[in-house]
Amino acid sequence: GQPQLHYRGPSLYLEDCRLSDLAAQHGTPLYVYSQAAMLAALEAYRRGFAGREVQICYAMKANSSLAVLQLFARQGCGFDIVSGGELERVRAAGGDMAKVIFSGVGKTRAEMRQALEAGIGCFNVESEAELEVLNEVALSMGLRAPVSIRVNPNVDARTHPYISTGLKGNKFGIAHERTLAVYQRAAGLPGLRVAGIDCHIGSQITQEAPYLDAMDRMLDLVEAIEAAGIPIGHLDFGGGLGINYDGEVPPAADALWARLLARLDARGHGGRRLMIEPGRSLVGNAGVCLTEVLYLKPGEQKNFCIVDAAMNDLPRPAMYQAFHAIVPLERPDARREPVVYDVVGPVCESGDWLGRDRPLAIAPGEHLAVLSAGAYCASMGSTYNSRPRPAELLVDGSQAHLIRSRERVAQLFENEHLLQGDRA
Ligand code: LLP
Numbered sequence: 001g002q003p004q005l006h007y008r009g010p011s012l013y014l015e016d017c018r019l020s021d022l023a024a025q026h027g028t029p030l031y032v033y034s035q036a037a038m039l040a041a042l043e044a045y046r047r048g049f050a051g052r053e054v055q056i057c058y059a060m061k062a063n064s065s066l067a068v069l070q071l072f073a074r075q076g077c078g079f080d081i082v083s084g085g086e087l088e089r090v091r092a093a094g095g096d097m098a099k100v101i102f103s104g105v106g107k108t109r110a111e112m113r114q115a116l117e118a119g120i121g122c123f124n125v126e127s128e129a130e131l132e133v134l135n136e137v138a139l140s141m142g143l144r145a146p147v148s149i150r151v152n153p154n155v156d157a158r159t160h161p162y163i164s165t166g167l168k169g170n171k172f173g174i175a176h177e178r179t180l181a182v183y184q185r186a187a188g189l190p191g192l193r194v195a196g197i198d199c200h201i202g203s204q205i206t207q208e209a210p211y212l213d214a215m216d217r218m219l220d221l222v223e224a225i226e227a228a229g230i231p232i233g234h235l236d237f238g239g240g241l242g243i244n245y246d247g248e249v250p251p252a253a254d255a256l257w258a259r260l261l262a263r264l265d266a267r268g269h270g271g272r273r274l275m276i277e278p279g280r281s282l283v284g285n286a287g288v289c290l291t292e293v294l295y296l297k298p299g300e301q302k303n304f305c306i307v308d309a310a311m312n313d314l315p316r317p318a319m320y321q322a323f324h325a326i327v328p329l330e331r332p333d334a335r336r337e338p339v340v341y342d343v344v345g346p347v348c349e350s351g352d353w354l355g356r357d358r359p360l361a362i363a364p365g366e367h368l369a370v371l372s373a374g375a376y377c378a379s380m381g382s383t384y385n386s387r388p389r390p391a392e393l394l395v396d397g398s399q400a401h402l403i404r405s406r407e408r409v410a411q412l413f414e415n416e417h418l419l420q421g422d423r424a
Contacts, residue, residue, distance in 0.1 A: 017032070023367050026402070026406070029291050034287070035394055038286045042075055044253040048254035057099065058078070061086070062282070062375040064086060066089060080239070087100065087118060097118045098119060100115075105171055123145055124148050128182055138192065149198070153214045176217060194232070197234075197235060201240060203239070206251075246323040250281075283374040285374060289370040292307060292367050293363065296364060304342050309354065310385070311347050312382045326343055328361075329366070347387070386412055389404075
């Protein structure tokens with residue numbers, strides 16, 4: 001499912017870069033992303049929206065490397081952020097603050113002030129209590145905060161429970177039934193300006209139906225809110241479109257949006273200003289994580305292939321039992337027999353695995369690529385077990401740009417302090 005990734009002879013390439021060369025040059029674990037794959041994914045959305053007014057706000061939590069943000073900023077994208085830290089990343093990458101939307105259930109007063117000072121485009125408000133606090137903060141600064149209420153449309157995105165967000169039992173958004181009352185409250189608060197409405201029903205969605213349902217539920221609300229005399233400027237449909245990790249066949253972004261826009265038109269809302277917040281579908285299948293095989297450990301019940309990347313570098317398998325394909329950087333000689341391995345990292349946890357029951361004809365010192373690793377992999381990484389973060393490269397044709405240097409161990413404890421004095 002990864003465009004730009006292919007074998008030439010025995011060697012795996014991303015665009016025109018031979019991945020075993022990059023592993024040799026930069027060491028492992030190593031993230032490598034394809035610029036062309038990211039741009040092609042963005043282009044699919046643009047085709048779907050041709051002729052419409054849309055603001056694509058890349059959900060940077062998926063992959064917040066500055067160079068990746070810079071790439072999307074240069075394409076005219078805005079950003080969906082969820083913290084003051086992500087706001088600073090927009091600034092550092094040269095993004096346009098007016099195209100930033102701020103989501104998340106737990107914005108602090110300090111983050112609200114920071115975002116108001118920066119002049120972001122919209123706050124996606126997730127609770128009635130947050131609405132009141134945002135009003136206070138904006139008034140104290142003599143400003144009006146642009147707001148959109150995140151509606152929980154109560155549709156089942158039919159995805160993993162940890163990443164489904166549009167159901168009643170989720171912590172996200174405001175219940176459909178409360179929405180009109182909350183808009184009436186927002187319209188009456190002097191520190192707020194109603195800018196739009198938004199929803200986000202989940203992630204890794206592979207079907208079209210939940211989107212159509214959510215759109216219908218949103219439009220019902222828009223009609224009710226406007227009938228109450230409150231104009232809704234923009235409609236934000238969130239992100240969530242899935243990618244192919246293991247043979248999934250999610251709708252293509254352009255086909256999906258053609259269908260959704262037809263529904264919008266049919267209901268008489270065709271001229272609306274639109275926003276979306278895609279993350280995974282823009283970057284997920286643009287990246288791989290390269291790792292070296294350290295040891296092969298045959299066992300009675302399981303064979304283990306121990307590699308130098310671990311759950312701290314690539315947490316999705318450990319966190320969600322997520323599947324990522326794993327392939328060799330150099331295809332082995334056909335005479336070598338594949339063995340079925342669990343591919344595991346060096347971290348001291350049984351949950352530290354990257355792939356289970358994978359047939360591989362591999363030897364220590366050789367390299368593997370963990371595929372579909374452009375989204376929610378590096379960005380969710382940690383330094384557990386005092387493992388420094390991997391280096392990251394962005395390839396463009398035959399050029400590989402170092403976009404993040406490998407972290408040094410000393411950086412891991414530079415903020416730590418030994419106890420003063422000589423007694424315990
Ligand atoms: N907008 C909001 C408000 C979100 O919460 C999210 C993702 C997005 C947009 C982007 O969704 P996407 O297009 O990437 O599906 N760590 C999990 C995924 C968590 C998604 C969180 N919210 C994983 O690795 O599968």
